[in-house]
Amino acid sequence: MSKGENVKITNELKNPSSPGTHYRFLCMTGPNKGRVYYLIGKRVIIGRGENADIQIVDVKISREHAELSFSDNGYTITDLGAENGIIVNDTKIKQKKLAEGEKVVIGQTVFKYNIIEVTNTDLAVLDEDNGVALLKDSKSSKAKVQLKANIGSGDSFSNKKTNITEKKSNSKVLVMAGVVGIVLYVLMGSNEPAKQTKTRNVNAVSDFDAPDTTPKKASQDDAEIKKKLENYIHSGRREFGEGNYFRAMEDFRLALLLSPNNGHASFYLAKAKQRLDEDIEKNFLKGKQEYESKKLQASIVSYCGVVQLIQNYPNDERYKNAMLKISAIESELGLEKGEVKCFEEKPADSKN
Secondary structure, three states: OOHHHHEEEEOOOOOOOOOEEEEEEEEOOOOOOOOEEEEOOOEEEEEOOOOOOEEOOOOOOOOOOEEEEEOOOOEEEEEOOOOOOEEEOOEEEOEEEOOOOOEEEEOOEEEEEEEEEEOHHHHHHHHHHHOHHHHHHHHHHHHHHHHHHHHHHHHHHHHHHHOOOOOOHHHHHHHHHHHHHHHHHHHHHHHHHHHHHHHHHHHHHHHHHHHHHHHHHHHHHHHHHHHHHHHHHHHHHHHHHOOOHHHHHHHHHHHHHHOOOOHHHHHHHHHHHHHHHHHHHHHHHHHHHHHHOOOHHHHHHHHHHHHHHOOOOOOOHHHHHHHHHHHHHHHHOOOOOOOOOOOOOOOOOOOO
């Protein structure tokens, strides 16, 4: 299936015009902010590669970073082994079936997943809403025409009444009954606009009163978001101070998800990445110098320092490179492969 058959891309936020169930992936941040991806295919690839169905221009994500697969009336997102992984609702995942309204973070880009049901009734209501003004105007015009016609008819009967003096009494009764009927019809017609006006006034009051609860809910949501934001920044700064730069970066990325323009989170994210890169580079350089000086044991310690810095990210190229260096030194020292342990292994019966 080609790229165009897997997703439909648009910048329109309004619901689709065709009835049925639609699965929407809305880009909320980054250069593609506001772009809407309607998922159509059974398998949709997200990444920075040219062949990705949903392409993201971000050097921090893989060419094929994640997969959206359709099953059981919904889409499941899967991490394809990317270095930075996937975060769904503040939690890093390997695979998860997405639910309505969930937020997906891939690199620096945030998506929102929606399941949209469009029925024929919804489309009919939309058409009615678009034609309300025209319908009201046509009713009003019709009432005016009927009113004029009725008044004209009244004049006609009035003329007949003045010329009826020489006719029989039963004819007079018929004419009078006709006049009374027309007058009643006109009066009933004139009351109809008043009823419509009254209905509109009631609706106007309801529309005015409805938003009173909205600011309260909005303020509650803002307070919760602010608290979460402060917690992420506090946690990130603590990890930063302890030298756990990768964990700090994750906290600051989550903070930026809540507040994309937050200066503190942006500053510390850049600082944590810089410090991490510097430490890794220093360990590689030191390990190389020690190896060239035949200080093989010391070289192992330096390369293990790289592994320890990014221990939770074994797919990182720097992690793999450090492990290759350690394996080569093991061979030179006559050690078995994997004999060097970069992490202290506690005994199984240890209670500490």
